[in-house]
Amino acid sequence: MSYTYSLDEVNLNMISVVGRKSAYLGELYKIGFDIPKGFVISTLGISEILKDLRQDIGSILSSVDLNNTADIEKKSNAIRSLILNSSMPDEIEKEILERFEALNSMYVAVRATVTSPLSGSSYAGEYETDLFVTKDSLIKSIKRVLASYYSPRAIAYRLLSHDNSEIAILVQTMINPNVAGTAFSLHPVTEEPDYVFIESAFGLGESVTKGLVTPDQYVVSKSKRSLVSKRISSKSIKLIYDYEEKRIKPIELQEATLESLKEKDVIRVANMTIAIEDIFKRSINIEWAIEGNKLYLLEVRGIRRIYPEF
Structure with missing residues (x-):
């Protein structure tokens, strides 16, 4: 080949x-x-x-x-x-x-x-x-x-x-996640490097990356590996794949105001983000997904505004 x-x-x-x-x-x-x-x-x-x-x-x-x-x-x-x-x-x-x-x-x-x-x-x-x-x-x-x-x-x-x-x-x-989202190895608004900023929502991660819902947001301290703050949004829909209709479609969520991530999973995503940042020695943005109980890494991107020289 x-x-x-x-x-x-x-x-x-x-x-x-x-x-x-x-x-x-x-x-x-x-x-x-x-x-x-x-x-x-x-x-x-x-x-x-x-x-x-x-x-x-x-x-x-x-x-x-x-x-x-x-x-x-x-x-x-x-x-x-x-x-x-x-x-x-x-x-x-x-x-x-x-x-x-x-x-x-x-x-x-x-x-x-x-x-x-x-x-x-x-x-x-x-x-x-x-x-x-x-x-x-x-x-x-x-x-x-x-x-x-x-x-x-x-x-x-x-x-x-x-x-x-x-x-x-x-x-x-293909990963068919129960929850998915993104994570930044610094706070994307304040640019503080001591925190991991996580966004998540139920279903396929495209609901987050394409801005179809306001995702839940979690901030984790890197030094303490602990949850600092969270903001749980009303996630009115989630994207799923309909195997009968053979298409991705939004469905209304009964659990719209429930947290999409358990605290232990917030820390798992944060630990993955920190580990990747340590490997590449620069701030990164990742896409991740959890299927069942398994956390998958889907993509790694650099954050250009923090490192314009790269």
Whole structure:
């Protein structure tokens, strides 16, 4: 296999090959953090997928008017249509499907992973993410996530900033969490480095990262590893996957005002956050999820405003 890598084959020296998200998760996977199993379609694989489209994509991008949002939207739609309607090279498709079978999971998550550094140009929701993807829809999903690399916002940013970051695609076994959220290794408002700031809500973490609910908030002291304060919100909905309807949907919560995290789980999330900060020696923002009683790490990002030099 030459176009994909198992997550346990990936390390920090491979950012240019597998993207930042995958490289950091692969490094932490080796250390022993609980991270969903997966594989990465490398930048070489993506280049091969786009090989026959490169000339057309380049021609479209060369005529983008960055002062005209309608033109950016039009050019974006044209490029994304090219990708979505293209055929996957047989060799790569075979390799991807073999990797999928090796995961032994009915459902996977498909995410973009770009080659920017830890504190580079990325934020939650920048590119498309597909959840609960089956084998039958995997290739279509990969093309959809790849096409999001050419969203109007992404095109405008890369052209204006001369950002040459490439894209790889990460495929992981799907976690179906009872609670999920984010955590910062400093207070994001006061910027105090002595605290971990955690946001959480019931169900899939997209309700937090996409701002669909006001999440519960917990502040933990790093030195004492104890809960300093909490604010429990009224979380009117949670996102779930409906296996019959085969879609993610919001449902109303009867337990809207209940705490989404027990104190012991707050400390578990804080301990994970602190451990990752200690490894990389900089402030970080993570996405996490708890399925059953198991805490998973889903993503690590740097906090750029605190470390502008990275």
